[in-house]
Every structure is written in C-alpha cells, then in structure tokens.
Amino acid sequence: MSALVVVDPDDPTPPFEQVRRQLADLIAVGRLAAGDRVPPLRQLAGDLGLAVGTVARAYRELEAAGLLESRRGGGTRVTRSARPVTDDRRTRIDELAASYVARARALGADDRVVGEAVQRLLG
Amino acid sequence: MSALVVVDPDDPTPPFEQVRRQLADLIAVGRLAAGDRVPPLRQLAGDLGLAVGTVARAYRELEAAGLLESRRGGGTRVTRSARPVTDDRRTRIDELAASYVARARALGADDRVVGEAVQRLLG
DNA sequence: CGGTTTGTGTCAATGCTTTAACACAAACCG
DNA sequence: CGGTTTGTGTTAAAGCATTGACACAAACCG
Incomplete structure (x- = not known):
C-alpha cells in the first residue's frame, strides 16, 4: 500500500512543495505516464492530512509548468505532450x-x- | 573560489534548512572532517546574504544533532565523534x-x- | 434532465521564518 | 591585562504557508 506521495512533517520544506516535487519526479521518471490521472484534490488532501488548498497549489504549479492538466469535474491528468523549451x-x-x-x-x-x-x- | 554552501532563492525550502542540509552532507561525506572549523556566523551570513540568526539556527540544529560544537569566541567546529559515512x-x-x-x-x-x-x- | 464529482476561488486566523539591530558572554590573541 | 572575535539571545516587524470553511463552476454519469 505504498502511497503515491508522502509528506514528512519533520521536513521544514512546505508541504505543497514536497507534493509538487514528488509528483514532478514521478512524471519525469515515467512512473506517472502521459494521460494518467492523479488523485482528486480532496482525496489526496485527506490521505496526506493536508488542506485542499495546499494540494491545489501543488497541482496548480505543476499545471503552470506544463506537467498536469486540470478540468473541473474531470479530474487532473498528466499532460500528453511536453512543451517546447522556452x-x-x-x-x-x-x-x-x-x-x-x-x-x-x-x-x-x-x-x-x-x-x-x-x-x-x-x- | 568555491563556495562552501549555496542557497537557492527559488527553492521554497527555508534557507536555514538549505544550509543545515548542505553542511550535514559535507560532514557525512568527509569534506568537512572532525575538528575542521566552519565559517564564523557573520562571515557565512554575509556571503550568503542571510541574517546572522538564520545561519545561527542551522549551526544550532547541527549542534543538537551532535555534528557541530560551538564555543563563544572559539568558533564552531565539526565534532570528533561525527564520522563520515565511508x-x-x-x-x-x-x-x-x-x-x-x-x-x-x-x-x-x-x-x-x-x-x-x-x-x-x-x- | 438532475445529482455528483471535481477543480477553483475567497476569506480570516494562525503559525513559522526571516530580517535587522542591538546587547551580552565567553574564548581568543597580542 | 585589554581589545577583538565569535557565539548567543532578544525584540518587533514583515512576509509566506497553511488551515478550515464556504461558495461557485464545470465536467461527469445514471
């Protein structure tokens, strides 16, 4: 039952950043493939003991980086294609x-x- | 002019933690050997553009972990018992x-x- | 269609980190 | 001894992350 993501309470790194980094690594490594769905905000927040807004921020930043795509009601998924290098x-x-x-x-x-x-x- | 430590302003990880981790790494790896002296608070703080108290916190936590020993007027040094992981x-x-x-x-x-x-x- | 899921947004309150400036204490050194 | 270095401690102010609650919007599904 290895959770997709883990948050270390003893790590002074802000939780949203811990989540963001781990998801970015999972995607970069291919553990999360293009099109794969990521847990709903409320589910992941509940699992990690975080507020919804905290997980939402991690998703938001990953979306800004072109790694995730979010749709209301449709969940959040790994982007199909990587963006060109700006x-x-x-x-x-x-x-x-x-x-x-x-x-x-x-x-x-x-x-x-x-x-x-x-x-x-x-x- | 290799800096002993570096802080990444874009990294949401608190500066004191960035410094703490890097020094712990340097000690664990043996780059800083037992008895070696670490830069004075004011010097390292100046080099990194941090407040003295911020660096002091990193030193304080490393001392609590048994990696450093501080003496007023005598500077801060790597503990003898702190051995590098070979x-x-x-x-x-x-x-x-x-x-x-x-x-x-x-x-x-x-x-x-x-x-x-x-x-x-x-x- | 209508209910549910899911992401987005706001808000105030709380806590942590950092900063800057200053005083103090202990060890060092000439 | 006396001056300097160095670590320790305080304070107030500022900024940021988090929380919890709530409302809203859009996509899903039966």
Missing part, C-alpha cells in the same frame, strides 16, 4: 545546473565526476 | 545529479539540453 525555462535550467555543479564541487568532486554523474542518467 | 560521497553526488536531471526534465527540457547546461559550466 527562454524562461532555459534560464531556469541553467540555474538548476549551476546549483548542482556548485553543490557537487562542494562535496569534493572534480569536474569529470560531476559531468559523468549527469551523463550516466541521460544515456 | 565513501558514500559517490552516492551523494549521484543523488544530486538525479535531483537536477529530474527537475530539469520536469521543466520540459530534453536530455540534450539538460546535459549541455552542465557541460557549459565545466569548461
């Missing part, structure tokens, strides 16, 4: 990359290792 | 890389873009 997204990706490189270097990794760790995941 | 540095870097790739993909980037963003930073 300029905004490009700069955001650069920021994520810079953060990763900085943190990996801080752990003592040399640049070769830093690059390989990513390439290994990209095939 | 060679899970590689694992930790892989986790960081996986997180970056997942987040970048979630933004709609294809794998080529994800890889290039990193390579651009590594020269």
Whole structure:
C-alpha cells in the first residue's frame, strides 16, 4: 500500500512543495505516464492530512509548468505532450545546473565526476 | 573560489534548512572532517546574504544533532565523534545529479539540453 | 434532465521564518 | 591585562504557508 506521495512533517520544506516535487519526479521518471490521472484534490488532501488548498497549489504549479492538466469535474491528468523549451525555462535550467555543479564541487568532486554523474542518467 | 554552501532563492525550502542540509552532507561525506572549523556566523551570513540568526539556527540544529560544537569566541567546529559515512560521497553526488536531471526534465527540457547546461559550466 | 464529482476561488486566523539591530558572554590573541 | 572575535539571545516587524470553511463552476454519469 505504498502511497503515491508522502509528506514528512519533520521536513521544514512546505508541504505543497514536497507534493509538487514528488509528483514532478514521478512524471519525469515515467512512473506517472502521459494521460494518467492523479488523485482528486480532496482525496489526496485527506490521505496526506493536508488542506485542499495546499494540494491545489501543488497541482496548480505543476499545471503552470506544463506537467498536469486540470478540468473541473474531470479530474487532473498528466499532460500528453511536453512543451517546447522556452527562454524562461532555459534560464531556469541553467540555474538548476549551476546549483548542482556548485553543490557537487562542494562535496569534493572534480569536474569529470560531476559531468559523468549527469551523463550516466541521460544515456 | 568555491563556495562552501549555496542557497537557492527559488527553492521554497527555508534557507536555514538549505544550509543545515548542505553542511550535514559535507560532514557525512568527509569534506568537512572532525575538528575542521566552519565559517564564523557573520562571515557565512554575509556571503550568503542571510541574517546572522538564520545561519545561527542551522549551526544550532547541527549542534543538537551532535555534528557541530560551538564555543563563544572559539568558533564552531565539526565534532570528533561525527564520522563520515565511508565513501558514500559517490552516492551523494549521484543523488544530486538525479535531483537536477529530474527537475530539469520536469521543466520540459530534453536530455540534450539538460546535459549541455552542465557541460557549459565545466569548461 | 438532475445529482455528483471535481477543480477553483475567497476569506480570516494562525503559525513559522526571516530580517535587522542591538546587547551580552565567553574564548581568543597580542 | 585589554581589545577583538565569535557565539548567543532578544525584540518587533514583515512576509509566506497553511488551515478550515464556504461558495461557485464545470465536467461527469445514471
């Protein structure tokens, strides 16, 4: 009975962000495929012990990112096709990359290792 | 000029928690060895653009966890009993890389873009 | 058609985090 | 010793996340 998503009360990360990240990861990894339905707001909120608005925010941000599509009465589903990379997204990706490189270097990794760790995941 | 720690302003995770996690990682991985000194509160706060109290909280929680020891006037150092988990540095870097790739993909980037963003930073 | 499901929106109240400025205490160092 | 460094603690103000309750809108289904 592994729940789709879990919220860690000891993690200071805001619950809406925990949910958002986990769903984004599930989609990125393919565990949630295009067209798959995500739990209704009230159901997921009830399961996690969160307010409806909190889960709604996670869905809303994922929809803004092009990962989910919501329809009143129709539920929320994973988007069929991924959006093209816009300029905004490009700069955001650069920021994520810079953060990763900085943190990996801080752990003592040399640049070769830093690059390989990513390439290994990209095939 | 590799920064010891970095804070991501776009990450809803509270800054004190970002700092706390990264320092815990550095210690767990052995990049910060037992007895090593951590930057003075005011210095790290200045570098990161945070208030002194914010960094102080990160240090305080790490001390409560037994990872750091603070002395007024004497600075803050890694506890002797805090031992690095042997060679899970590689694992930790892989986790960081996986997180970056997942987040970048979630933004709609294809794998080529994800890889290039990193390579651009590594020269 | 009509009832149900589901997402959206509002609102005030509450709590947590951060900030800035300041005072204080203890260890360091010349 | 005396000045400096450094960690600790306080305060008030501001911002943000969450909650719970409620109303509304649109899609679904029998």
